[in-house]
Amino acid sequence: MTDKKLAFPFVVEPFQEDYTGRLSWSTLGNHILRVSSLHAEAHGFGYTYMKKHNRGWVLARLVFDIDELPQTAEPYFLSTWVSRIFGQFTDRLYSLTAPDGTAYGYGYSTWALIDYETRQPVNLEMLPDDGFHAALLDEKVPISPPTRVRVKDDKLVLKHTAVYSDLDINGHVNSIRYIDMALDSFPKSWHDERRVTRVELNFGNEGYCGDRFHIYRETLDEHRFAVRIIRPPRDGEDKESVIVRCVIHHRER
Amino acid sequence: MTDKKLAFPFVVEPFQEDYTGRLSWSTLGNHILRVSSLHAEAHGFGYTYMKKHNRGWVLARLVFDIDELPQTAEPYFLSTWVSRIFGQFTDRLYSLTAPDGTAYGYGYSTWALIDYETRQPVNLEMLPDDGFHAALLDEKVPISPPTRVRVKDDKLVLKHTAVYSDLDINGHVNSIRYIDMALDSFPKSWHDERRVTRVELNFGNEGYCGDRFHIYRETLDEHRFAVRIIRPPRDGEDKESVIVRCVIHHRER
Numbered sequence: 001m002t003d004k005k006l007a008f009p010f011v012v013e014p015f016q017e018d019y020t021g022r023l024s025w026s027t028l029g030n031h032i033l034r035v036s037s038l039h040a041e042a043h044g045f046g047y048t049y050m051k052k053h054n055r056g057w058v059l060a061r062l063v064f065d066i067d068e069l070p071q072t073a074e075p076y077f078l079s080t081w082v083s084r085i086f087g088q089f090t091d092r093l094y095s096l097t098a099p100d101g102t103a104y105g106y107g108y109s110t111w112a113l114i115d116y117e118t119r120q121p122v123n124l125e126m127l128p129d130d131g132f133h134a135a136l137l138d139e140k141v142p143i144s145p146p147t148r149v150r151v152k153d154d155k156l157v158l159k160h161t162a163v164y165s166d167l168d169i170n171g172h173v174n175s176i177r178y179i180d181m182a183l184d185s186f187p188k189s190w191h192d193e194r195r196v197t198r199v200e201l202n203f204g205n206e207g208y209c210g211d212r213f214h215i216y217r218e219t220l221d222e223h224r225f226a227v228r229i230i231r232p233p234r235d236g237e238d239k240e241s242v243i244v245r246c247v248i249h250h251r252e253r
Numbered sequence: 254m255t256d257k258k259l260a261f262p263f264v265v266e267p268f269q270e271d272y273t274g275r276l277s278w279s280t281l282g283n284h285i286l287r288v289s290s291l292h293a294e295a296h297g298f299g300y301t302y303m304k305k306h307n308r309g310w311v312l313a314r315l316v317f318d319i320d321e322l323p324q325t326a327e328p329y330f331l332s333t334w335v336s337r338i339f340g341q342f343t344d345r346l347y348s349l350t351a352p353d354g355t356a357y358g359y360g361y362s363t364w365a366l367i368d369y370e371t372r373q374p375v376n377l378e379m380l381p382d383d384g385f386h387a388a389l390l391d392e393k394v395p396i397s398p399p400t401r402v403r404v405k406d407d408k409l410v411l412k413h414t415a416v417y418s419d420l421d422i423n424g425h426v427n428s429i430r431y432i433d434m435a436l437d438s439f440p441k442s443w444h445d446e447r448r449v450t451r452v453e454l455n456f457g458n459e460g461y462c463g464d465r466f467h468i469y470r471e472t473l474d475e476h477r478f479a480v481r482i483i484r485p486p487r488d489g490e491d492k493e494s495v496i497v498r499c500v501i502h503h504r505e506r
Binding site: 021169170184187209 | 271
């Protein structure tokens with residue numbers, strides 16, 4: 001029987017770091033998506049099952065809290081397990097650890113399963129044969145719940161038009177690219193002095209190639225800022241769409 | 254003794270593809286830089302040597318010719334060796350092969366070694382102890398030399414301002430991001446119908462965070478286009494700088 005919690009080994013390889021020499025959030029994010037996919041596949045509710053049933057997983061929320069990211073050449077493990085099924089959603093948790101078991105940090109994510117025919121989310125509690133309840137593991141992660149934020153005074157800090165290299169295999173803008181956009185809204189001097197310690201993302205509408213994004217940012221306090229990525233109205237639309245809302249925590253280097 | 258030609262094993266992992274499900278040029282490019290670095294290190298002229306002598310390798314030219322890139326989950330080998338030392342330059346060659354030895358394609362690159370104190374390139378034929386002549390391997394790659402192009406009628410097709418996520422560990426815009434910019438200058442519909450089979454890049458000035466880039470493109474014929482990436486004058490500069498010139502070959506899917 002497949003373990004409920006699976007640990008995947010990685011090494012920080014050159015060109016997987018940011019300019020400071022630590023694993024980039026971008027690479028970490030893609031590894032998070034990848035281990036989620038590998039774990040789901042190993043438990044029978046991954047890509048093979050989804051392709052057969054014309055369904056697909058959609059990431060609704062991602063929180064990752066980390067004291068310090070590993071440096072170039074350092075090995076690490078990214079572990080994942082499913083902790084909860086509630087209505088249309090399921091929670092998947094993560095731990096990022098050094099080979100000796102010391103935690104770099106933890107994360108959690110919430111996913112919905114979309115039926116491509118009806119375009120509606122599936123009730124995960126009512127799947128045939130008890131769905132993937134057998135994979136559930138009652139283990140928590142020791143990080144705070146997401147910040148509740150009322151964005152009051154944000155300003156437009158960056159514009160980006162989605163291009164070919166932003167797309168994932170579904171033809172959508174890769175969810176992790178929105179973390180890049182949030183961090184790219186600051187100049188290098190900001191990054192020289194600060195280290196990001198936590199990201200909280202809430203995903204709204206999907207982005208597509210050619211979409212214009214407006215990135216709005218508000219400073220919440222000395223160690224937190226909020227970002228709102230919206231898509232201004234496209235031809236024939238009368239209002240903007242919310243793509244992502246996020247809160248990012250940082251500290252001095 | 255370390256083999257003159259080293260083969261590095263890879264697998265096309267999820268999120269290393271483009272939206273068509275094949276290894277992205279972006280990932281391939283970073284793997285090219287990585288195996289170059291690993292090979293140089295194994296032969297004693299890599300990062301450890303360079304750090305000690307305050308020098309660094311700079312990529313001057315990259316050509317990669319490939320019939321078809323491998324698909325998700327397919328294993329492949331990227332091999333590299335050094336074929337030539339001439340004055341201030343050295344040629345490094347590549348082959349990309351399936352596990353059964355079938356070639357996906359080949360590449361070559363030209364590098365200069367910069368002395369950080371003098372900011373000048375070092376004469377590679379005159380290094381102490383015969384430099385790295387012992388690593389030379391007289392094996393060619395069966396691909397055409399770069400296209401000679403006079404760009405006559407190009408037009409501005411994309412603008413990009415270099416951001417945090419574009420930077421490599423040296424704080425420069427990662428050389429491979431320029432391939433993305435060239436491919437990003439086309440909409441998804443172009444990529445839906447075509448497959449890139451060859452890239453030829455000539456690198457000029459380094460790009461830095463905050464730099465503005467203007468991407469100019471000219472259609473050369475049915476299967477080729479040229480791209481020129483320039484940086485308009487910065488404060489205090491009186492003329493633009495050429496960052497990259499490239500030619501890209503493509504065919505129908």
